[in-house]
Amino acid sequence: MTFSRADFPADFLFGVATSAYQIEGHGAGGAGRTHWDDFAAAPGNVAHAEDGRRACDHYHRWEEDLDFVRDAGFDSYRFSASWARVMPEGRGTVNAEGLDFYDRLVDGMLARGLKPALTLYHWELPSALQDLGGWRNRDIAGWFADYAEVLLGRIGDRVWSTAPVNEPWCVAWLSHFLGHHAPGLRDIRAAARAMHHVLLAHGAAVESARGLGVGNLGAVCNFEHAIPADGSEASAAATRRHDALINRWFVSALFNRQYPEEALDGIAPHLPSGWEKDLDRIAQPLDWFGINYYTRKLVAAAPGPWPGLSEVEGPLPRTRMGWEIHPEGLSDILLRIHEGYTRGLPLIVTENGMAAADRVQAGEVQDPDRIAYLEGHLAAVQRAIAQGVPVRGYHVWSLLDNFEWAFGYDQRFGLVHVDFQNLQRTPKASYHALARALAR
Template structure:
């Protein structure tokens, strides 16, 4: 077998998000988020489940971090919960929330693990959604107020900052398709959210640069760079449109390129840009985080709102129904590397959902996940040799958790969680990463 070869300073991490793992929904001064509200909506979340208990990491973080250290991980990407830090969204800061995240960072550092903090991973305080949430411009100032608190209270402990996770999901899944919180179905609301998420990011980076803190700061996108279903001109155009609507509306303004004309002129979408907004969004960032799981073929479809639609794939799929296309990651890394002018890149999420069980031998033998990981890591290794500035990889996810609208029915973790007893059981994939990080990874 060919060895998976990575630079000695490559950053190996694993990742989670606050609402998916923390639990303690009514402890430590935390207020309600849009996901608490959404989970109570009949039919919104599989089985009527919620993140109220989740993996109970709020109480078990020391156990989890010790396991990360045992497996050799060098960084932990976790997210800060806005409702835990500023329960009303703006105003009074909750000292218990600050103390919790300081304790996480200190525990990580005890083992020599870097703290990679995502400021926003979808759990908006419900009080702010009641005023319109990401569809209203006020949210950008509320966000920068929150970000400033994070910088001031945690800046001495955080080693890497991510402003926002997956703007696409915030805007389109939350406000257009309605399958994520807050569950709104309105295209124009989604387009407003696109701009306000971008602006919030820019304001946060601008504020960060004034703090004097030196840790790198960037953003995590889940870019869609689909391939055309056929060689027909209309399908090639459909793929370009899909990339513009789902990815370029975020990455272009962040990189100082403005909004793509394909969206603003050809599709005629009205983005609420005010004077100075584009300059604010285009703050210098230190890296781009990329979350990659799958790639889809798309074709022209005049019945769809944006005139394109996804088509069936021939590849095997994960338990999410997502096609397994490692070559898509290669296409994406090359494109983003070129568009960004060689900005450092990190894979901030990559993983595979399957039905996992603890066998009679007390182990979880997730061979399909390991196959998926090897294929995608081989792409990463090859692209680094090709010259793409990929500097790290965070496995999604450290442990099984609340998978948003899918509840607890999908397992992405490299550590199995028994949701009744909260027992953690490392899967074979966890030991695969242990070997890989130690320099013994086979492709």
């Protein structure tokens, strides 16, 4: 790495991120069934018919994994809890083993000098709640608030920060309209309701957290730098629709108490009656805002029903996921969110990273492309800071190679390689490079 800690503000936090279902091993510790277990059980949904039953077995190996975070010199560890591990049916009975696990995990972070950055929900909905309609059901806001109260009642006194939902666009649109993630629906009405209810659940969870005296609350959304694929007005209009759906829908509601018109054109007829009355509850005051950024998208108009758009392959180098590498987009997104929405609220890059075809050779994993990727995006953060954007931290996705949802275990995002046969961990060259750069 060509940068060091000294190149960033003295209070800037460097961290690494994971999520519960992707690493813990959901078959252990009394966790309930989730809609990801159900989705993975249907042929063709997940590569190689894989699931998160064992994953990285972080449930049993968490001490070793937290040692990796500490030894690299990171300041914070962004982790998530599984709703179904805490409350196997999503409501009612609490799994004592699950609460004990997160209790130990948080204490383990603190013992290693790490700031615990909690996400309440990173996509594993209890199956019993999916049976009741899941994110299509307005009652989910209350169920989620109850879960937040149970978990934060146990660990809220020790976490450094809390965000209710990771990437609500993925929870709602990717999973209910595009059908790529659990529950795998392709239904505009389901998607519209999920787009609204996930925000309502966010607001309800923030209320629960503040009622318990938990502070440093934020939200985490994913963003793409979207540009037209050509100079036509049709592609420009399609890009505005894409931008409204992925980049503006959630942040507009959280900070401006409104939804963008380009998205409402297609979604409004399918929203629940009286949705406008929920916007004040959704727009709870926050202490920080998190931005997940990976790529840019070239967008063109496409025939067919609304939203009438398609993604076009661009000329830039790509990660193994097929995502273009475009660090400049991160600078643009940070500045845009600061000026148009958060207006001085601290911003944190909560996820940024790349998948590569990493292999262990002679006991080492060389991943120069990842080193270059991280350097480029950290330079983009520096440019945003120089323009007055209050960026306070940066988290690499991810600590470990893990269960990458519909891609199974094929896509490796980790700083630490995991052999999914014997679960041996091997820090990659990028891990060692970051450790040198972050040394105090």
